[in-house]
Amino acid sequence: MSAEKVKSLLKQILGDVPGMVIMGTVTELNHQDRTCDISPEDGGADVLDVRLRPLVDGKDTGLNLTPAKGAHVVVLMIDENDGLLISCTELETFQVKVGQHQAKLDKEGWCFNSGDNGGLVNWPSLVEELNKTNSFVQAIAEALTQFVPVFGDGGAALKTFATTKLGAHQLGSFDGLEDSKVKH
Structure with missing residues (x-):
């Protein structure tokens, strides 16, 4: 207008x-x-x-x-x-600002209340990384329950077995999940 x-x-x-x-x-x-x-x-x-x-x-x-x-x-x-x-x-x-709650928008982005809790989490990325970590932990549990000790090998069989079972899995990375333009 x-x-x-x-x-x-x-x-x-x-x-x-x-x-x-x-x-x-x-x-x-x-x-x-x-x-x-x-x-x-x-x-x-x-x-x-x-x-x-x-x-x-x-x-x-x-x-x-x-x-x-x-x-x-x-x-x-x-x-x-x-x-x-x-x-x-x-x-x-x-x-x-209404009561104890406030929201501010400036060139840096949105800030809710004091902004002390950091940026909002990008939820789909977080779920993806958590699924990787869950898969890795599940593989550890399966590896430890399936391992058959070999007497006298000094742990070489366990190392080989664990490497084989865990090598295909990735740990989740939680870097870059924060949306720093919106703080709460």
Whole structure:
């Protein structure tokens, strides 16, 4: 949807209040205060400290959009001095926090809650590698139950028997199974 279409729809909903909706480009971001500065498309004076959240309370609950520098934005003017970001063309981060749960999307990928548990497991690959390991363990069990000791050979028969029985099996490899783009 074009910026003009968004502006038109907002004016239909809110009425024809001059200067109530401003289209512009993000020139500066203040992550700590959760604000940005924009340069209006109409060439007017820059709008400073546009809120990225409805309340300036330092909290990170609810939905938090951080536009990328240079993104085109739609700002709703709350009064003559205070604006609130309502839409943008490009995000730096998207974060939602509900109670004790949160999800964040940025250029690194998704992170759920703290991300301390690492990336998600690629399940089909894990099953394939577990099946290899199970096959190997099964072969060991069969080899040990089928072996017939030979008196006085010093274990050579066991070594040959085990090598023959286990040589065709592979251990599973669990490298590369983590999807590091999604952490939980």
